[in-house]
Amino acid sequence: MEPILEVRNLSISFTQYGRGTRQVLLPVIRDLSLAVAPGQVVAVVGSSGSGKSLLAHGILGILPYNSHMAGEISFLGQPLTPRRAAAVRGKEIVLVPQGVTYLDPLMKVGPQLRKGRRDQSARTASRAVLERYGLGADTEERYPFELSGGMARRVLIATAAAETPRLVIVDEPTPGLDARAARRVLGHFRELADGGAGVLLITHDLELALTIAHRVAVFYAGETVEEADAADFAAGRLRHPYTRALWDALPQNGFIPISGAQPGPGEVGEGCPFASRCPKGRPECMGPVAYRELDGGLVRCLYPEGGEQP
C-alpha cells in the first residue's frame, strides 16, 4: 500500500546567535527517515528536548524563520512543498499538539470546534464528534480552563478528528494524565488509524507507544537509529544497541542504566553518535554508518544485535 507519509533523510537545523555576533548552525535533526501507511500508527520515540517535535513542525510547514530544512517529505505520493503543506494543514493533515495551550482560552469549546461556522450542520457535526469522544453536549458551553487534563486532551482530538484527516500527527499526548485517562486518549488515536488514517505519534514514552503503535522509529542524537515492528520489542528482536538499552532500562525489564548522556545538537562528530556509550563499539564505528534494512526493520549500526558475524 502506498504510504500516506514518507520522510527521507530529513534534516532540520537552526541558526543561533551566540554571545556577540557569532552565528552557529545547530543541526537538531540530522537524518530522519520513516513512512506511515494508511491504518498504521507509527511512533517516533526519543528523549524530551531531543528535537523530535520539530518533525511535526517540519511536516506542517510551520518551522520558525531561522531554521533550515533539507531532505524529502511526500504526502500521498506527492512532494509536500511548503505551499501544499499550507493548503492541507488543519484539514488533510492535522496536529494534536502537546499543550492544551493550543486551545483559545477565551473561546468556548463549541465555537472552537466549529471554527467559526454557525449553520445547523456544523452544530450537528460538533455535537457528534464530542459524543464520539465521550464528552457531553454541555462541553460546548465550557471554556478550556474548565476542563480536566483528560477532557482537554479529548477536545484536542475531537478538534482534529472533526476534519476527517488522512494524517494525524500527535505530539506527546499523555503527560499529566493518569494511566486510565492516558489509555483512553491513546485508544482514540488507534481508532483514527482503524478508520484508515495514518497516525504519527511523537513521544518520549516507549511503553505507552508500544501499547498502540504498529511500528516504532527510535530517535537518538538527531537520527532515526532503528525502525521496528512494535512486536519486535517483547520478542527480543531488536537491532540497535541503543534500542536494546532503552528496553533494558524499563523498570519491569531490569531497570539497567547505561552510563553517559545523549549528545546534544552540535556535539555530534563523524561516525556513530552512540559510540561512546556502546558496549559493542569498534574503531570502524567512527566512520560513516548507513541506515539499512535488516529483518523487516531498519537499523543504523555496523554491528547490530542479532547480526553478529561468525
Added chain:
Amino acid sequence: MSLEAKQLTFGYRRKGKEPVLDHIDLTLEPGERLGLLGPSGRGKTTLCKLLAGYEKPDSGTVLVDGKPLKEYRGICPVQMIWQHPETAVDPLMKLGDTLKEGGPVEEGLLEALHIQPAWLERYPTELSGGELQRFCIARALRPGVRYLLCDEVSAMLDLITQAQIWTFLLDQAEKRSLGLVIVSHNSPLMEKLCTRMQTLA
C-alpha cells in the same frame, strides 16, 4: 524518628468545593520509600508541597522527627524534587551559582550524578530536562536533609536517564538513610521503587 503528617486539610479555600486534602495522615520512617497512589487531581502534589513547607495547611500539622516543620531554621530537612526542573531553577543564574546558593556541594556528588564541570557555567535553557534534574537532585542532597519528596521526577525523562537517576537516588537514600515519598503514574516504576504504598482517596 519520622516524618509525620497529622490530619492535614487543604482546600485552596474555594467556596462550595470539597477540600483537595481532607484530614490526611501519613508517616514515613528513614529508609522507607512510600509511594503515593491516586488519580490525578487528588492532591498528591499538594500533599508533597505541604510536607516540604511550600504551602501551609488549612489545618493539621507536619512533624519532622517530632518537631513541627515550621520551627526548623536554615535548610529544610524535607526537600522536594519536581517534575519540571526547568521551573525549579532561576533562569537568569548560571547553574553553578544556583548550586552554590545552598552552601558547598559534597565532594563526589557531581561526579556521581554525571554532572559535567562545563555545565556549571551554563544557564538553564542551555541544558536538557534530564541534565537540569541532576542539578535539582544535587541541590536537594544537603547534609541535614532527612526526607526527599519525589513528584514525578522522571516522568519527562527518557528511560535510560530515568534508570540512572533512580539508581543514584536509591543508593543515596540507603547511604544517608533518607525517607522517600514517591509519586508516579507509572506503576511498574512504583513497584520497583516503593517499599510501601498509600492511596489518597
